[in-house]
Amino acid sequence: xxxxxxxxxxxxxxxxxxxxxxxxxxxxxxxxxxxxxxxxxxxxxxxxxxxxxxxxxxxxxxxxxxxxxxxxxxxxxxxxxxxxxxxxxxxxxxxxxxxxxxxxxxxxxxxxxxxxxxxxxxxxxxxxxxxxxxxxxxxxxxxxxxxxxxxxxxxxxxxxxxxxxxxxxxxxxxxxxxxxxxxxxxxxxxxxxxxxxxxxxxxxxxxxxxxxxxxxxxxxxxxxxxxxxxxxxxxxxxxxxxxxxxxxxxxxxxxxxxxxxxxxxxxxxxxxxxxxxxxxxxxxxxxxxxxxxxxxxxxxxxxx
Numbered sequence: 001x002x003x004x005x006x007x008x009x010x011x012x013x014x015x016x017x018x019x020x021x022x023x024x025x026x027x028x029x030x031x032x033x034x035x036x037x038x039x040x041x042x043x044x045x046x047x048x049x050x051x052x053x054x055x056x057x058x059x060x061x062x063x064x065x066x067x068x069x070x071x072x073x074x075x076x077x078x079x080x081x082x083x084x085x086x087x088x089x090x091x092x093x094x095x096x097x098x099x100x101x102x103x104x105x106x107x108x109x110x111x112x113x114x115x116x117x118x119x120x121x122x123x124x125x126x127x128x129x130x131x132x133x134x135x136x137x138x139x140x141x142x143x144x145x146x147x148x149x150x151x152x153x154x155x156x157x158x159x160x161x162x163x164x165x166x167x168x169x170x171x172x173x174x175x176x177x178x179x180x181x182x183x184x185x186x187x188x189x190x191x192x193x194x195x196x197x198x199x200x201x202x203x204x205x206x207x208x209x210x211x212x213x214x215x216x217x218x219x220x221x222x223x224x225x226x227x228x229x230x231x232x233x234x235x236x237x238x239x240x241x242x243x244x245x246x247x248x249x250x251x252x253x254x255x256x257x258x259x260x261x262x263x264x265x266x267x268x269x270x271x272x273x274x275x276x277x278x279x280x281x282x283x284x285x286x287x288x289x290x291x292x293x294x295x296x297x298x299x300x301x302x303x304x
Contacts, residue, residue: 050262053258053261053262054262056254056258057254057255057258057259057262059169060251060252060254060255060258061251061255063166063167063168063247063251064247064248064251064252064255066165066166066167067165067167067244067247067248067251068248069123070165070167070175070244071241071244071245071248072122073122073123073127073175073176074175074176074237074240074241074244075241076120076122076127077120077122077127077128077176077177077237078234078237078238078241079120080117080118080120080127080128081117081177081182081230081233081234081237082234083113083114083116083117083120084113084114084117084118084182084183084186084230085227085230085231085234086113087110087111087113087114087117087186088110088114088186088189088223088226088227088230089227090106090109090110090113091106091107091110091186091189091190091193091223092220092223092224092227093106094106094107094110095216095219095220095223096220098207098208098213099206099207099208100203100204100205100206100207100208100212101204101205101206103204103216104197104203104204104205107143107190107193107194108143110190111142111143111146111190114183114186114187114190115138115140115141117183118137118138118179118182118183119136119137119138126158126179127176127177128158128176128177128178128179128182128183129158129159129178129179130158130159130160130161130162130163130176130178130179131159131161131162131163132157132158132159133163135157136157137156137157137158137178137179137180138155138156138157138179138183138187139155139156139157140155140187143190143194144194146187146190146191146194147191147194147195147198149191151188151191152184152187152188152190152191153180153184153188155187156179156180156183156184156187158178158179158180159178160178162174162175162176162177162178163175163176167244167247167251168247168250168251171247173240173243173244175240175244177233177236177237181233182229182230182233183230185222185225185226185229186223186226186227186229186230188222188226189219189222189223189226192219192222193219196212196215201215
């Protein structure tokens with residue numbers, strides 16, 4: 001009976017030792033990795049929640065990155081629109097002078113500024129090209145090219161559709177503007193001025209004639225209209241920028257929340273893990289001594 005009891009006690013002590021060693025190993029892993037479990041297999045019923053949180057966080061970060069890129073594109077677009085607006089303003093101011101030579105020189109500079117604005121690129125693509133980002137949306141390099149075109153609209157080669165960006169599971173929006181949407185009226189004004197300069201009442205060279213002054217006074221209203229059209233697009237782009245900035249902030253907050261949630265589900269309490277490690281080591285020492293003592297129990301001393 002003594003042998004049976006001693007054997008059972010030794011077996012119990014061995015199980016205690018193995019359990020304590022496992023606790024030491026698990027607490028060491030937590031201290032080394034900072035995680036409650038080395039992988040999702042050990043997470044038990046929390047595994048599905050952790051996996052879903054990771055997926056949702058990855059989507060939020062992806063949407064945030066996409067919104068940031070769209071926002072950067074819109075910033076570039078805003079600068080281009082400002083440049084286009086300046087060219088319209090420069091043309092209007094030039095038309096108020098009485099020196100034809102100055103007017104045409106300023107018109108050429110303003111045209112070059114507007115052409116450059118409409119040719120603006122971001123990340124290797126033309127921002128005013130619509131879905132056709134690999135081709136310059138304005139095909140006229142000079143006022144002469146503009147005059148040679150049948151109409152001002154013919155110098156625009158952008159696509160008819162704006163790009164679309166997906167910024168959330170349920171949110172998509174058109175991003176960017178089209179070259180002909182923002183520049184058609186201004187290019188038409190440049191074309192009319194260049195054609196007048198090359199026509200029977202031209203050239204605009206030196207002091208203006210009465211016919212030239214009459215023409216310019218009427219054309220100023222068209223340039224102002226083109227300026228207003230560009231200003232409308234500036235406002236539209238600004239509204240889009242505000243919406244995109246809100247999406248960046250929203251997706252960032254969502255990603256931060258999910259990161260915190262994941263931490264709550266799988267991160268170890270390092271102070272508690274250190275305490276468990278010390279307790280487990282103590283338990284190993286006690287269990288090892290107990291098992292060693294019981295393994296050496298014998299009846300021989302009592303049989304002498």
